[in-house]
Amino acid sequence: MSGHVVPLRIYFGIFAALMLLTAATVWAAFQDFGILNTVVALGIAILKATLVILYFMHVRYSSGLVRISAVIGFVFLVLLIGYVAADVASRGWMPAPAPIQSAPLH
């Protein structure tokens, strides 16, 4: 057995979807959505990556163990970026403790 054979039309369909989404992300980049520009760009990128993972990388047709492994890397990626961002954003919310004064040396 060498895995599920995906029909050709699915591969070409996914390729067409990826091309359309690439065009959409370039178009969206020249529109002014304010803060939403970043959200749209990342949203389209995540959608494209999901299509590649599910169909080109066969995760949709893989066992539960492989599916969990595929998801877990991205879960830890979110943790990594989330906690680093939370740390940087929350610096200065509380004053740093004053340095400890050492006793005079005599």
Next chain:
Amino acid sequence: MSHSAKPGETYYAHQFEDAAQSHESITLGMWIFLITEVMFFGGLFAAYTIYRAQYSAAFDEGSHMLDITLGCFNTVVLILSSLTMALAVRCAQLGKMTGALFNMVLTLGLGTVFLGVKAVEYTAKFQHGLVPGPNFAPHGVHSFGLELYYSLYFALTGMHAVHMIIGAVILMVIIGLTAKGKINKTYNSPIEIFGLYWHFVDIVWIFLFPLLYLLGRH
């Protein structure tokens, strides 16, 4: 050593119960490696996120300096190479080794085109003094942020290009082994596993393109 496949049977090493279990283990192993790759690029993406938030004006200026046409062209080339790689895997699954060979050569060609365009872009950056270091040309309010932007640009696209070069070398070996018949109808897992790697490299670029070329364009 290992079972040699009987006619019409898929090859699998002796520690496995059957070909299905072998296929499952090989796929899982590759995914574990890809998780480490996600975390490796994740560190760079985290650095990008923090500095984009802190120097957003400089990063917007930086993305305006990149050639969006070349970036777009490379995105299409790389997604097309992912399609040909997926088709190569499909051919291999069906035992059509000539088709697999043809699609792998196409993938290698498209990967080389991508790297060639990247070389053109890098050359322009060197000529315009946009390489971080003592010869960094831009001066002005955003020069520090711009230097950070270009440090991340070279780190991210450079590591991505290194992955492409390693991928191209491995692909050449796999093409050679397939042409010799060492990879064949009964033993084709290298093609499938390499496909996973190639698609992963494509995914990294799917994120790099909007983050480096598109954000801050409007």
